Amino acid sequence: MENTNYHKAASAADAASLLSGAEDGQLIAGGQTLLPTMKARLAAPSDLVDISGVADMRGVTVSGSSVTIGAMTTHAEVAGDASLRAACPAICDLAGKIGDPAVRHRGTIGGSVANNDPAADYPAAMLALGATIKTNAREIAADDFFTGMFDTALDEGEIILSVSFEAPAKGAYAKFPNPASRYAMCGVFVAQGAGGVRVAVTGAGNDGVFRASDMEAALGSNFAPDALDGTSVSADDMLSDLHGDGAYRANLVKVMAKRAVAAIA
Amino acid sequence: MTTVSMTVNGKAVTAEVEDRTLLVDFIREHLRLTGTHVGCDTSQCGACVVHVDGKAMKSCTMLAAQADGAAVTTIEGVANGDLHPMQKAFNDNHGLQCGFCTPGMVMSGIDMVNRYKAEGKTLDEAAIRHELEGNICRCTGYHNIVKSISQAAGEM
Numbered sequence: 001m002e003n004t005n006y007h008k009a010a011s012a013a014d015a016a017s018l019l020s021g022a023e024d025g026q027l028i029a030g031g032q033t034l035l036p037t038m039k040a041r042l043a044a045p046s047d048l049v050d051i052s053g054v055a056d057m058r059g060v061t062v063s064g065s066s067v068t069i070g071a072m073t074t075h076a077e078v079a080g081d082a083s084l085r086a087a088c089p090a091i092c093d094l095a096g097k098i099g100d101p102a103v104r105h106r107g108t109i110g111g112s113v114a115n116n117d118p119a120a121d122y123p124a125a126m127l128a129l130g131a132t133i134k135t136n137a138r139e140i141a142a143d144d145f146f147t148g149m150f151d152t153a154l155d156e157g158e159i160i161l162s163v164s165f166e167a168p169a170k171g172a173y174a175k176f177p178n179p180a181s182r183y184a185m186c187g188v189f190v191a192q193g194a195g196g197v198r199v200a201v202t203g204a205g206n207d208g209v210f211r212a213s214d215m216e217a218a219l220g221s222n223f224a225p226d227a228l229d230g231t232s233v234s235a236d237d238m239l240s241d242l243h244g245d246g247a248y249r250a251n252l253v254k255v256m257a258k259r260a261v262a263a264i265a
Numbered sequence: 266m267t268t269v270s271m272t273v274n275g276k277a278v279t280a281e282v283e284d285r286t287l288l289v290d291f292i293r294e295h296l297r298l299t300g301t302h303v304g305c306d307t308s309q310c311g312a313c314v315v316h317v318d319g320k321a322m323k324s325c326t327m328l329a330a331q332a333d334g335a336a337v338t339t340i341e342g343v344a345n346g347d348l349h350p351m352q353k354a355f356n357d358n359h360g361l362q363c364g365f366c367t368p369g370m371v372m373s374g375i376d377m378v379n380r381y382k383a384e385g386k387t388l389d390e391a392a393i394r395h396e397l398e399g400n401i402c403r404c405t406g407y408h409n410i411v412k413s414i415s416q417a418a419g420e421m
């Protein structure tokens with residue numbers, strides 16, 4: 001891995017100024033994506049700005065049904081938070097299925113959301129929960145945030161501070177992990193709340209995470225696994241790679257959506 | 266260059282390292298504690314697992330600078346005169362063949378037993394297999410590793 005200059009930020013504002021002063025700086029949160037990428041020499045930032053010491057970017061707050069999760073909160077902390085489990089167990093279950101225990105001890109929700117890997121789990125939760133992504137500059141609705149594979153609405157140097165959402169009445173996440181990498185071959189998050197039913201799919205789409213609107217409509221009138229029988233997923237919109245072709249993934253989307261609905265219907 | 270200070274196996278250490286230095290390289294090359302292994306380049310095998318402030322982490326996927334101020338425990342630090350119950354269990358159950366993955370298996374094993382105990386959950390065979398997701402062994406077929414961790418869970 002190429003050499004870099006390491007900085008530890010004391011606050012989000014400090015991180016922003018360290019980034020703007022660097023030639024080609026990048027934030028480092030848990031490092032569970034960035035360091036493997038640097039080791040493979042697919043990234044070589046001149047400067048790394050570590051935000052792990054920024055205390056107010058960490059932790060879970062639940063007040064009634066309103067949930068806020070700091071960007072630096074690790075997957076293990078989300079999986080193990082008792083108040084969050086009481087409000088929205090599905091997101092705790094999702095966090096507990098990311099990678100393996102050591103990855104969950106370091107990887108963060110902010111890093112996962114910012115990276116928007118097409119096979120990452122959290123983007124599906126953010127989209128299905130209608131979450132708001134709060135940055136040091138503004139608030140962005142999840143529907144506007146995920147703009148394509150590894151692409152988000154974040155501007156250069158913009159820092160995610162937290163994500164927040166209203167816990168739905170019911171929610172579930174069904175994941176079919178790739179047996180080797182544990183990333184999602186397909187993951188479907190279904191949420192049923194005051195605003196109706198939202199269904200978000202990760203791992204399968206050829207342009208990253210997406211909402212399955214015909215599934216949402218079908219479940220809106222009949223919240224049961226069978227309601228999805230009449231819906232169709234186009235193989236042309238799916239990823240097709242050595243792990244599985246488009247038709248295989250299109251089928252997986254329906255199977256995972258049914259499993260998620262069956263868990264809560 | 267950056268100065269890092271941390272406690273490794275109870276001993277305070279300070280060194281001047283390149284900013285890109287991975288924690289595993291710091292442990293192996295600077296401290297000469299070569300029990301922690303590197304089995305892959307992709308953060309997947311778990312041979313490098315150590316405890317940082319009491320939690321299992323992949324030392325190949327962490328900068329030494331990120332461990333500044335932390336308490337690190339490596340495989341060399343778990344025995345206390347006698348073998349740790351987890352080490353003894355691997356010995357008793359033939360939980361290794363070549364032994365390359367073993368330091369990571371022992372460190373992950375101790376971590377999972379500690380977590381399950383703290384949460385009051387039972388670490389049964391299915392749970393152990395699931396918890397071992399991030400530790401790869403190319404020799405044993407895992408069976409005796411699972412048996413070892415199960416024995417130690419009853420003794421720790």
Ligand SMILES: Cc1cc2nc3c(=O)[nH]c(=O)nc-3n(C[C@H](O)[C@H](O)[C@H](O)COP(=O)(O)OP(=O)(O)OC[C@H]3O[C@@H](n4cnc5c(N)ncnc54)[C@H](O)[C@@H]3O)c2cc1C
Nearest residue numbers: 029030031032033034099107108110111114120121160182
């Ligand atoms: C073996 C292994 C298995 C894995 N399995 C899964 C899996 O099954 N599912 C899954 O979803 N993920 C998986 N991951 C990825 C893991 O969840 C990462 O932790 C996560 O994707 C990135 O979070 P991080 O905190 O490690 O971010 P980093 O690696 O530190 O950063 C990732 C990117 O996000 C940027 N960034 C970080 N924080 C912020 C912020 N607050 N604001 C703006 N930008 C920011 C960084 O600059 C960088 O570009 C796996 C990783 C490994 C190594």
Ligand code: FES
Nearest residue numbers: 304310311313325
């Ligand atoms: S060497 Fe760290 S995971 Fe393989």
Ligand code: FES
Nearest residue numbers: 362364402403404
């Ligand atoms: S004993 Fe050889 S890799 Fe596990």
